Amino acid sequence: MQRSGIYIHIPFCRARCSYCDFATGAYESGLAERYVRALADEITSNTFMEDALAVDTIYFGGGTPSLLAPSQVARILEAVKKRFRVEKDAEVTMEMNPGTVTLESLRAFRAQDINRASFGAQTFDDLELKRLGRTHTAEDVRRTFSLLREAGFANISFDLIAGLPGQTLQNWSRNLDEALKLRPEHLSFYILEVHAGTPLAEQIRRGAQPQPDDDVAADMYRLMLERAASSGYEHYEISNLCLRGYESRHNTKYWTGEAVYGFGCSAHSYDGRRTRWSNERDAARYTELMENGRNAIVETIELDERTARAESIFLGLRLMRGINLEEYRARFGADLRAEYADDLTRLNEAGLIELDKHLLKLTTSGALLSNEVFSTFV
Ligand code: SF4
Numbered sequence: 001m002q003r004s005g006i007y008i009h010i011p012f013c014r015a016r017c018s019y020c021d022f023a024t025g026a027y028e029s030g031l032a033e034r035y036v037r038a039l040a041d042e043i044t045s046n047t048f049m050e051d052a053l054a055v056d057t058i059y060f061g062g063g064t065p066s067l068l069a070p071s072q073v074a075r076i077l078e079a080v081k082k083r084f085r086v087e088k089d090a091e092v093t094m095e096m097n098p099g100t101v102t103l104e105s106l107r108a109f110r111a112q113d114i115n116r117a118s119f120g121a122q123t124f125d126d127l128e129l130k131r132l133g134r135t136h137t138a139e140d141v142r143r144t145f146s147l148l149r150e151a152g153f154a155n156i157s158f159d160l161i162a163g164l165p166g167q168t169l170q171n172w173s174r175n176l177d178e179a180l181k182l183r184p185e186h187l188s189f190y191i192l193e194v195h196a197g198t199p200l201a202e203q204i205r206r207g208a209q210p211q212p213d214d215d216v217a218a219d220m221y222r223l224m225l226e227r228a229a230s231s232g233y234e235h236y237e238i239s240n241l242c243l244r245g246y247e248s249r250h251n252t253k254y255w256t257g258e259a260v261y262g263f264g265c266s267a268h269s270y271d272g273r274r275t276r277w278s279n280e281r282d283a284a285r286y287t288e289l290m291e292n293g294r295n296a297i298v299e300t301i302e303l304d305e306r307t308a309r310a311e312s313i314f315l316g317l318r319l320m321r322g323i324n325l326e327e328y329r330a331r332f333g334a335d336l337r338a339e340y341a342d343d344l345t346r347l348n349e350a351g352l353i354e355l356d357k358h359l360l361k362l363t364t365s366g367a368l369l370s371n372e373v374f375s376t377f378v
Helices: 029-045 070-083 103-111 126-131 138-150 169-182 199-206 214-230 249-256 283-291 305-316 325-332 341-349 364-368 370-375
Strands: 004-010 054-062 085-096 116-122 156-162 186-191 234-237 240-242 260-263 268-270 275-279 297-302 353-355 359-362
Touching: 004 029, 004 070, 004 249, 029 070, 029 260, 029 283, 054 070, 054 249, 070 085, 070 103, 085 249, 103 138, 116 138, 138 156, 138 169, 156 169, 156 214, 169 214, 186 214, 214 234, 214 240, 214 364, 234 249, 249 260, 249 305, 260 275, 305 325, 341 353, 359 364, 364 370
Parallel strands: 004 054, 004 260, 054 085, 085 116, 116 156, 156 186
Antiparallel strands: 186 240, 234 240, 260 268, 268 275, 275 297, 353 359
């Protein structure tokens, strides 16, 4: 039986980082309390299912969910358990930022069955943290990591960002040493994208910060893969590595096209078949909608056959194990090799994909240029 995932968006942060374009704003206790009530209402009153669905992953993302009080998180989880059948061994993840938790709050989160921490370390260099507008130091990262262990978290994921303005390969290499020394079970790493409209984009435009160098970022990506592999990590998704058995079960649902239901402002949902929908982006507006007994959904998309196929290809290709061509045929009644014959030959000759009778997957160069590969199928 297929099990669904639940995503819960918490749109509050201590301060806004200079590169961030997520739906998040400054933490304000009054709005946070109203928001938690609105979330619990949305979860318990949703009408997209008749019977309680089985759920085996819950993910608190943001924003900085660890800014909520443990009692607020408990109320949200209570609402989830009221509306869904949560499996005993469900993976329950909370995104946390260094310096936003104490041993006491971590113990309380752990006691509420939160068994995985996704930890926004980003870099171990204080100057780089400052440039990003992060509110913590490298020492906070180390301290919070040891608090997580002390509180009983045996499944910790680290977020790292490469390709920062002015970051050298040497700096990055030191970051990797520090991260690997702590031996988290999972590592997510991103190459910085500079989004228009963010303070960082403006600083770069004014020349206050150097333009990130794409070639250096590509070298950082390769170095990360080499170092992590020699430390026993498996590269299972373009931006994710883990020790054996510690893949993110929740995020894997997005890449394999399973159902994930999102709650809270800007949350996206997918029913695992053909329907996607998303919520109002603004936290205050979302809260008002829920308080007035209204629906927070602002967009619903019914995927046509062609879009559903394209999505399953570019999401499936994110996984380094690739796409099983027989499974694709069974699902869509189509032969992917024949459908995209010319494109696949071109991508293969460019060294971006590997293709045989059974499997289509990205090479390391293909992972680095994944947007270029994906655009072929969209
Ligand atoms: S902590 Fe994360 S979500 Fe919050 S502002 Fe920084 S990057 Fe954005």
